Amino acid sequence: MSSVMDRLYTALPGFQSLRGRYLYLALLFILLLGGSAIYGWNYVENISQQHIGNIKHRADASTSVNDIAEQIRVLEIALQRLILIPSKANIAEVRSALELKDAALERLKNVPWVQNENVLMSLANGLSATSGQLQTEIERLIDVRTDEMQWIPANRIMQDEMLPHHLAFISAVDTALDQVIDGSPHDPAQHKLYQLLVELQRTWQQLVSEFRLYISNRMGMYPGTPAAGMLARATNIEVYSAQIDKLMQKLAQHRKNGAFEFDISAAYQDMQSSLNAWRKGYQQVDVILASDNWRTDIALLNDFINPLLSRFREQLSTLQLELSINTARDITRLTQVARRLSDSVVVLAIIGITFVISGFVFFNRALLSPIGQVTHALKKVSRSATGAQVPESSLKEIRDLTTAFREMQEQVRTRERHLDHLAHHDSLTELPNRTLFHDRLDQALLHADRNNRLLGLMFLDLDNFKTINDGLGHETGDLLLRSVAARLQACVRKSDTIARLGGDEFAILVEDVDTVQQVERVSRKVLDKLSELFRIDNRQLYITTSIGITLYPQDETDTGKLLKNADIAMYHAKELGRNQYQFYSRDMTARIAERIEIEDQLRRALKNNEFEVYFQPVTNLESGAIISAEALLRWHHPQRGLISAGKYIDILEQTGLIEPLTLWVLQKACAGHRYFRDNCQMPICISINLSGRLLRNRAFIDTMLSHFDDADIAAEYLIVEITEDTLLEDFKASGNVLRTLSEKGIRISMDDFGTRQSSLSHLRHAPIDIVKIDKEFIRDIPHEPGDSRLVAAIIAMGHGLQMKVVAEGVEKQEQLEFLRAHHCDFIQGYLFSPALPVGQMSRLFERANRTQGGSTGKAGGNVTPLKPGSHRS
């Protein structure tokens, strides 16, 4: 089978492909159908032509045969007429029938179909032979019938023999009578002789009359059978003949007696001889007429013509039978042709059905089944099952498909490996990611268990990486992370695992260790290595890391809890000032638990309206007037009482609660402004604090401005307070937002100035209206010379930059005096007023209005309200 297929592949180009096979199959089918159609058409055409020709020729032959039969019938009638009356007309009719029969017979023999059929030609020749014999016999009949002598053979005897002797006998009797009369008529002897002769003459005439009646009976001129009449007449003839013999004996007696004269004696002798001759003729005639052949024509008819006619009819009947057989055969064959055509239709239908079924089987075997196998293999591959087998096929299409499948399978495996790598490795540093790290951690735990060894899990978080990433861009941050990863790898053994867990978080698995010191050594090595200078994009960067360490199995045995412990320890390291490592201890967990509890309580507080906005007034140092109030968030904790925002602001930022809470503070601040404006006639400015994270969130800023627009407050009454870090982290974005706010008329205040990283360049280019000196610097003035000089310098710098300066945390009179001496613009602190709820704030306004006629100030100084737009020249 395979060798046959190989030969087909070689002999038929394109046979290897399904398309080629289809084309060859279609060609074969077309040839089969076309050949069948041509063959069928030719077959039907030939059969039709043949049978049409046969029918035509047979019709010709049948016509001729019918003509022959008709002429035979006419001939028989004409022969009957001829037998009755041999007239010229009847003879002509007989001959005409013979000629027409022969002509029809000739036409029959000239029919090509008859000439081609041996049986028919043999029959036709037989008819011709019989016809020839028939014609001969009929001519004989005509001759006989037209010649009376031949017609009735007895005629010749009667005419040639009996009639002369009859006449001679009569003449002799008459002669004898004349001699008797002329002699002695009165002589008695002569008289007796005379009477005897007369008696003889009369008896002879009666004898002849009986003979004539005998002939008439033979001719059938009398009723009854001819034989009976002839017998009666023959008997009479015998009687008369006997009488004549007696009379002749008497005459002989007379002659003996000498009564005859010479002449009479001669007449007597003539009578005797004529009588004998006549009798002889009669006896011959009697024999002839008594026989069946007394008429030659009848004999001819019975003995020759009728048998010939019978044979002719028999042959004609046989010929007609042959024609009928041929007709029936043609009909049968035409029926068979019709049946074959019907069978052919059925066969073609069966071939068609077989073709469809074979086609299905072929396609199922050659195409569908391999495709099914490929599909099955694909499903196996999709389920990551092994042993996916694809079919081997001789079909090009299937081979292409399986090749494509294998290529795809290889690509899938490559991609799987790649994805597996991606899924388990950090794309930036090529270090194992969190998933792989978990896996490695599980394996390491088992290994440590098996070998009874320690396992150190280190959780690293780069210190201030966010600042570098935001400030110098993500690309720099990424390069830094790669460098960090490389340095970390240099710090550990190859058997240890370093993973990047996300952002700036790393983890290190230190396996196969016996003592805590070994882990601690690695930690120190990491801290040392990372503290070295990084050169990234021609920049010199420093980075430190905080490391949390937990040990297995001492601290925990569960992988999740181990990671959590390391994380807690890392936070603890952060809290302790960063750039250090901390081993996990159980008390760390308690602190973290407290933090988580606070998160939950904050969410609940927001939901339960446990927050309240307090306002701390800012007063003009010169006039003592309240010029603005800082909206400060206070949390009325159900158990712990009032908690200031500083305690939980980091948690708010980390949990994202800072956004809704800031908007809520803005809403309350605006409400407070409207309250003071409408109820206390004190339209003071309200400041709110905005974290750097929110400032860089453009969507939040838009939301905040939208809320502010709805608050029915002029923009110049709103002050947004930011910290120095805000500008440092992403100055470009932050600056854009600040300019947007400034352009709307909102003023910007730099809060807690001096405590964090600050750039004078940022201060100069940002639209800062107010600088608020952090209370840390105010606390020890005027006794601490450094702080005093710094505060004086900040005031001078603020004024130099066209900014108003607010001193925060002013609690003592001496501080007030120092600030006034150095021309600080405004003060904020307990010396004047702590942060107050809106109700107390309104009462503060009322009291101030009562005591100073519009000014207020605990210190008793005049405070000039900060007029909108007045802070800048």
Place this chain on the structure above:
Amino acid sequence: MGFCNPLTGICNPLHHATKALLLGLALFAVPAHCDDTPTAAAENELVLGIFPRRAAVVTKKMFTPLANYLSQQLGRPVRLETTHDFVSFWDNVDRQRYDIVHFNQYHYVRSHKTRGYRVILKNEEHGRSTIASTLFVRKDSGIHSIMELKGRKIVFGGGKTAMLSYITARHLLEAGGLHEGDYLTTFAINPLRATIAVFYQQASAAGAGDVVVRLPRVRQEIDVSELKALATSQPMAHLPWAVKQNMSKQTRDRVQNILSQAKRSTQGRKALSAARLSNLIIATDAEYDPHREIIRSVLGENY
């Protein structure tokens, strides 16, 4: 000038020539026709006559090998003569033209009585030396008895002298209660055609030998399974071979011996095969007594 018209005085050369030719032929034919007075040349020759069961050409082709074989075995010439029709054949039989003659059973019993021919052998065809007459009808004709053929057309193979196809068939009909005139009679050219005619429903029944439906020529033409035998006669002796009465006993015995032993030699088998015979069996006149009885019963002729 004796061939000139005495009335017109005109001589017809063609007429003259024709008459001369006929005269010459007549003179030439005389020795062949006169077996009783053989010439020296023909004295040793035997004339073998075969009845026109088939076309003359076919008959000649079939029996020439057998004639040659017989001639070779006898050591004397054997001339095969065929005729185109039964009339001519019977005429030759009547004139005792044949020394050895193969004819049908009717011809034999008639020639035996009228001309003294004596049977020496009979045919064995397809392994059978007997043959029966059968009346065939179509299975779907609904005819189950001979009486149901009354008024119907019956076709007989051959002519009225056909022993099996006509005479014995008629005997079957009469035994079944049908006499001549109770049915329409028609004749086919041979028993094969009679059977075929029935198949094509051109007649209700056919009289033929029982072997006819086994002949390849018939089976090629029609589906014989659609025919059935309505009545079949007793098996009767097959077609006879007879010799002239005045043939010497020695010659007769030799001819009988040679032909009955032909099957034993290769050449003889070939000759028999060419004649479509499986063998030639020694036969006696008594074997044809049943034929005589049937002929007497049907035709009223006593042989």
